[in-house]
Amino acid sequence: MSAKFTENDEWITVDGEIGTVGVTSYAQDQLGDIVYVELPTVGKTYKAGDEIGVVESVKAAAEIFAPADGEVTEINAALEDKPGVINSDPAGDGWIYKIKLSNGPQVDGLMDDAAYKAFRPDA
Amino acid sequence: MxxxxxxxxxxxxxxxxxxxxxxxxxxxxxxxxxxxxxxxxxxxxxxxxxxxxxxxxxxxxxxxxHMGQALLRVEGGGFGVTAAALETLIPGDIQGLAPGAMRYSLLLNEAGGIVDDIIVTRLPAADGWSGDDLLLVVNAARKQGDFTYIANSIPQAKLTPLVxxxxxxxxxxxxxxxxxxxxxxxxxxxxxxxxxxxxxxxxxxxxxxxxxxxxxxxxxxxxxxxxxxxxxxxxxxxxxxxxxxxxxxxxxxxxxxSGYCLYGHDIDETTSPVEAGLIWAIAKARRETGGFPGAERIMGELANGPRRRRVGLMPEGKSIVRDGATICDQSGLDIGIVTSGAYGPTVGGPVAMGYVRADVSVLGQELFLSGRTKPVSAQIVKLPFVAARIFRGGRTA
The missing domain is CATH 3.30.1360.120 (Probable tRNA modification gtpase trme; domain 1)
Structure with missing residues (x-):
């Protein structure tokens, strides 16, 4: 499926019941050079809207929130040494974590590409 | 975001x-x-x-x-008179400046706090400039207040902002x-x-x-x-x-x-030059004689030590500790505050400065900084984080 977007500038793609989550190009551009990512814990469950990690740039720290209910199944450990990958490839190698969705339809309620573009016309 | x-x-x-x-x-x-x-x-x-x-x-x-530039001159007085006038507001030696020489100094208030940190230059006598004049370069956010303070405090001097x-x-x-x-x-x-x-x-x-x-x-x-x-x-x-x-x-x-103070963060109207570790900006002779605003407090701190001191802080791990974070000792007691904190690209990790109670301002002292969600361990370290490579003449130091 194509990506869905949150108002907090996260993206999520879903394959079966596994969602892959990252931050949008707009978010990385606003933050500037990303120097540290506080990754979530594998095996931990979150509700939609729970704080799940932090992306820190030279300028600011931005919390990231779970876009839907689920259990974290994998984290992108490569970001621990190379957090700047979020700047260079936010929608690809800069993915942050994978989450096993327990309430899949929640994702349908998020913005699609057109809606996100309308939400962030500067992006 | x-x-x-x-x-x-x-x-x-x-x-x-x-x-x-x-x-x-x-x-x-x-x-x-x-x-x-x-x-x-x-x-x-x-x-x-x-x-x-x-x-x-x-x-x-x-x-x-955006920084403020201004000329200072006491009409008809010559360099010594202009320099002496400015010295009533700062603790540095200005009268001893040769033409073209500059000095980092501090505009002080009556409480011994820092109104601004400024660069004072005795202009070279060339191309229309007079070696009797001083050039002041002050912080952008402070320039209006600085210029008013100087003009009001030494009305015999003419201050000309170089707009x-x-x-x-x-x-x-x-x-x-x-x-x-x-x-x-x-x-x-x-x-x-x-x-x-x-x-x-x-x-x-x-x-x-x-x-x-x-x-x-x-x-x-x-x-x-x-x-x-x-x-x-x-x-x-x-x-x-x-x-x-x-x-x-x-x-x-x-x-x-490089361990330099940012006005409004690491120094302000409440911090004294002694607390800020800027004693080197106080001329040696004037540490005894005073004659600058707040001399009583500053000379007292020189003799007996200040209440708090500015220190370098090296946080553990990769999370960035930013200004405003609280500094606590091992038992959780509040002992100070972070005044600058950021990612240091040359260091490759977080770096910070802040003020701690004088009795704990010891190199190697372990303490905690309030993090975003949990306390971050940190150590008091020597400033600067990256050694200066300024040119002192003949060689690059």
Whole structure:
């Protein structure tokens, strides 16, 4: 499926019941050079809207929130040494974590590409 | 995501002032932020980390035209009288300055707090400048207040803000090469110019005051030029190989790694020079004789020690501790506050400065900084984080 977007500038793609989550190009551009990512814990469950990690740039720290209910199944450990990958490839190698969705339809309620573009016309 | 741009000390957006290089910044793709009432570039497309590292390795050009520049003179008094007048407001030795020499100093209030940190230059007697005059360079956010304070405190002196002048900082190990290329007719005098000295250079009919100074810890120069000449100067610098523009973001991380204070964060009207570790800015003779505002407190702190001290802080791990974080001892007792905290690109991790109770301000002291969610372990370390490589004449120190 194509990506869905949150108002907090996260993206999520879903394959079966596994969602892959990252931050949008707009978010990385606003933050500037990303120097540290506080990754979530594998095996931990979150509700939609729970704080799940932090992306820190030279300028600011931005919390990231779970876009839907689920259990974290994998984290992108490569970001621990190379957090700047979020700047260079936010929608690809800069993915942050994978989450096993327990309430899949929640994702349908998020913005699609057109809606996100309308939400962030500067992006 | 929050909009991360810092806009401390800013005026409302519609009232923002612009420097002479504003349109150049925009053309170069700068991201602009409100700073001290000016619309200033925080970064260019390369980004803060790249600009910081470029400055440490090559040469960057910073627009610092928002800073205040003013001439100070006591009419008919000569240099000694002007210098003595200014010395009633600062603890430094100004009367001892030779023509062209500069000094970092502190404008003080009656409570011994710091009104501003300023650079005082005895102008070289050349190209229309008088060696009887002092040039003051003050912080952008403080300039109005500084100028009023000086004018009111020493009314016998005439203070003339140089509103028709801009200021460029050209910083980095290849800055001397860049200036030699830019001003071939003055190359030798610029190459031999020692740190904290100023010369006058005339280029294309425009007179410029060029000092060997800066705020990055690297060798470098600051060029005070007429507004009408600064854009051409900046464009010619940026056309040189290895020279790139840098914004206020890199300027901040460079100065923090170099252990320099940022006014409004690491020093303010409540901090004394002794607390801030700026005793070197108090002239030796004046530590005994005083004669500057707040001398009672400052001389008392020199004799008995201050209540708190500014220290370098090295947080453990990778999370960035930012200014405003609380400093606690092992038992959780509040012992101070972080006044600057950021990612240090040359260090490759978080760096910080702050104030701690004097009795715990010991190198190696373990303490905790309040993090975003949990306390972060940190250690008091020697400043600077990155050793200065300024040019003292003859060699690069």
């Amino acid at each position: 929050p909009r991360p741009e810092r806009s401390d000390m800013s005026a409302p957006a519609q009232a923002l002032r612009q420097t002479e290089l504003h349109s150049l910044h925009t053309e170069l793709g700068a991201r602009m932020v409100a700073f001290a009432g000016y619309d200033m570039p925080v970064q260019f497309p390369d980004g803060i980390v790249a600009e910081h590292l470029h400055t440490r390795e090559f040469c960057s050009v910073f627009d610092v035209s 028709d002048r801009a200021l460029l900082a050209v910083q980095g190990p290849t800055a001397a090469k860049a200036l030699a290329d830019l001003f071939p007719h003055a190359a030798e005098k610029l190459a031999n110019l020692p740190f904290m000295h100023t010369v006058s250079v005339v280029d294309g009919g425009h007179e410029m005051l060029i000092s060997r100074s800066g705020y990055t810890g690297e060798d470098g120069f600051e060029i005070s030029a007429e507004n009408g000449a600064v854009e051409q100067c900046a464009l010619r610098l940026l056309a040189l190989p290895g020279v790139a523009p840098a914004g206020l973001g890199a300027r901040d991380s460079l100065r923090l790694e």
